[in-house]
Amino acid sequence: MGLRLAEIVKILKAKIITGNDKLNIMIEFACASDLMSDILRGNVENCLLITGLNSVQTIKTAVISNISAIVLVRDKEPLQEVIEEAKKYELPFLSTPFTMYTACGRLFSKGLKGVDGRQDTRKKNYSKEEFQDKV
Numbered sequence: 001m002g003l004r005l006a007e008i009v010k011i012l013k014a015k016i017i018t019g020n021d022k023l024n025i026m027i028e029f030a031c032a033s034d035l036m037s038d039i040l041r042g043n044v045e046n047c048l049l050i051t052g053l054n055s056v057q058t059i060k061t062a063v064i065s066n067i068s069a070i071v072l073v074r075d076k077e078p079l080q081e082v083i084e085e086a087k088k089y090e091l092p093f094l095s096t097p098f099t100m101y102t103a104c105g106r107l108f109s110k111g112l113k114g115v116d117g118r119q120d121t122r123k124k125n126y127s128k129e130e131f132q133d134k135v
Contacts, residue, residue, distance in 0.1 A: 002028035003112050005069055005092055008048065011106050012071060012096040017078055019069065019092025027068055031115045032104050036061040044115055050103050054078055059085040059093075069093070073100045 006023040009016060016023075032050035033039055036057055039049060045066040051058055052073045059082060062070055069092035072078055076095060078086075086093040096103050108114070 001111060002026050002046070003107070003110060007110070008069075008071070008107065008112075009094060011110055012094065012098060012103055014071060014094040014096045017072075017083055017093040017095055018086045019090070019094075022069070022090070022092045025068055025092070027112065029115045030104065030107050030112050032100050034100075039065050039067070047115060048107075048112070050100055050107075052076065052100055054082060056082055056085050058082070059089065059091060062091060063089050067091070071096055071103060073098060073103055 004023065005019070005025050005027060008014070008027060009023065027048045028046040029044070030048040030050060031039060031044055034051055034053045036053065039061050046068055049062055049067045049070045050073060051070065054072060054076050058070060070086070072093070072095045075097045078093065078095065083093065098106065
């Protein structure tokens with residue numbers, strides 16, 4: 001169970017920058033980082049990216065990683081080139097007044113899960129017994 005993007009907008013008191021037509025999409029998970037290499041190494045499909053990084057690289061990373069939507073924290077106003085890139089890929093892009101920590105906490109308290117528990121197809125998932133043997 002996740003949250004609709006419209007619910008996330010309310011929870012985060014977010015401004016919709018792009019993606020007014022996508023408020024009905026379901027977001028299953030959230031991840032938060034300013035380091036885009038962390039996003040690229042995980043399985044983040046159907047996920048909301050929460051970040052303070054206001055750059056075109058954020059949009060490109062989201063597209064490569066199948067991120068469903070992006071939230072920019074700390075009331076940052078995105079650069080015009082970032083907005084244009086989000087529009088180009090039809091990627092919902094929001095801005096919230098909250099810090100990354102608070103935004104994550106608000107969403108977690110409403111039941112949105114982090115990506116920690118997702119199965120990453122690029123890593124072997126060990127059983128408890130197999131894991132014990134590795135450590």
